[in-house]
Amino acid sequence: MRLIDILDRITRPLLLLLVMSVDRILTLIQGRVGIDKMGYFFVLPNLLIFGIFVLFPMLLNLYYAMTGGTKLFPADRPFVGLDNFATLFDCDDFLSPNSCQEDLFWRGIFNTIQFVVLQVSAIVLFSLLTALALNRRIIARGFFRSVFFYPVLLSPVVVALIWKWVLQYEGVLNAIVELFGGESMRWLLDTNWAMFWVVFVSVWALMGFYTLILLAGLQSIPPELYEASSIDGANTWQDFRFVTMPLLMPTMFVVLVLSLIRAVQMFDHIFVLTGGGPGTRTQLMVQYIYTTGFSNQIQLFGLSAAASMVLGVSLLILTLLQLRLGNQSSLA
């Protein structure tokens, strides 16, 4: 007798017993609540997890945002209403962070906007180009797919440390620059280069994931459509413009939404690579929230919670906007 048959013989009665017990319980519940309300029962476990780990912390965060002091326990914290939000938005000129009471918050906002625009654009563009390339019949396609995906598997700390060693003054990049007769630079100390490099490193580290999604999208396009367009005399560009892009658009929106959320939440790569520097040039909102609430000796949980509310609401608006645009585009 084969092993699989033995296992089948043992597990079959057990599974049957389990199914019968579950069926009995569910029948009992259905008898009480009625078939119409059984749906609620099935989503209850997920709702519970969502409530405990997502909704409750969100509400708690809202409460913290409306309290002051330095005590940790909510009951010990004095209610201050919207004072923390007023502190965050206390600015003479919103375009000049130095005129704001919480200048670091506004520096974080401006840096985040710049980072998100650059990083998301780069991720979408390069992921698309890479996916298109990897979707073609090229030599060692499997190897190249692995190569592009490999950085995704690395810990953000490892990624940042590798690039820190590459970019430091006595690092690999300067060695190459000198090899070609150039002069060594302090790449991360220059305020403009620093932003470029944090975008570059994060794109390098994350684009493999989005490439994979787009690749799946490309492979789901029926080849008959390309055959039809070929019969109609379409060239490669027209294939891309009128077949690939429209059918890839829903996947593109998924990539856009996911990469946008990840970009706004970016912390780990930058924290290790530049520490938010030089100065605060690459300090994003999440780092401001972390330092205000946790890394200072006097921890301002209220201000930190208020800043995270602002971040959360901004993200929500952006995502809704994107989804709306996505829906309009697919309807068109």
Place this chain on the structure above:
Amino acid sequence: MARVTDLGGLAQYYLDMTPYLSDPAYWEENFGPFLNWKRVPGDDSSIPGFMTQLTITGPFINRTLFEQAGVDVPSDMSDSVTWEEWAEASREVAETLEIPYPMAMDRSGHRFAGPAISMGAMYFDDMGHPTVMDEGFRNMAEIFVNWHLDGTMHPEMWPLSEGYANAYEEFANAELAFYMAGSWAVGQFSEAIGDAFDWQAVPNPCGPGGCTGLPGGAALVGIATTEHPEEVARVMEYLTSQDVLGEFGARTLFIQAHAGLSESGIDWNTDLQLAKDALSVFVGQVGTLTQTAFDLQAYIYNRNVFNATRDRLTQALVGELTLDEAIERIQDDVDTALAEVSG
């Protein structure tokens, strides 16, 4: 029991061991001046624990580099060398030998405080409220910023880090002539450098406010929630006996804040003469610490001042803030945080 470095910041959680100690007077006698660092404001009698390590901030130099460059070591010629004199000598060493960094200072407001007090910073106003709005603090901050702009200081350490950062690696690799760190580095340099080159601790540079570093260190304390206070006290009594503490200090190369050991001295457990000499220099520095330095170390919210100093001066180094804006922001940050505590 716990080993802590935020001595005053955690004071509310410490166990007062006085009722459980067989000889509380021994503690007062030997650890007296340092017990205050572990007490909450207003408390002047509790015995929460003892310092396992007394640290003093201060500079190290790579003497071999000075000799190779033919530059006189300023502290060989004078007992009170200024910061400017050290900077000039270090720059000369770096230029002659083409090493990348003349000077470096740990990225820490604690490390900056000693030099600032030496330049006349008061750190507290007449009411005892922390302040950085004085000429002494500004003078040191200005020198510090200028040294970053002209390349005297390690250019990346302060601007490109979050939180604390050090230059151990650069110093151990002989890329750095003068390094402002502290006595705790002696053990690490003994391990990492040994006698590969002559490294040396030198007295803290001087200014109008003195020639002070900042004291600090780590302590072993009892925790108030313990269910076994008697046992905690017994272990503490064993650890603080002069023999045991002396041996602990000798093996770890940690300076001890124990009056009896200060008198008898510690036979450092190392064959490395460089380490013994460095420790002697730091022990000798205890007498040059100013009252402001002791007060700042004892101040319960000193890290609030240190961190604001570190972060805002960094912004001035890269041009995000002017020096005066940075100093105002330090004061604002300190005041805002303290207002939250009292509110």
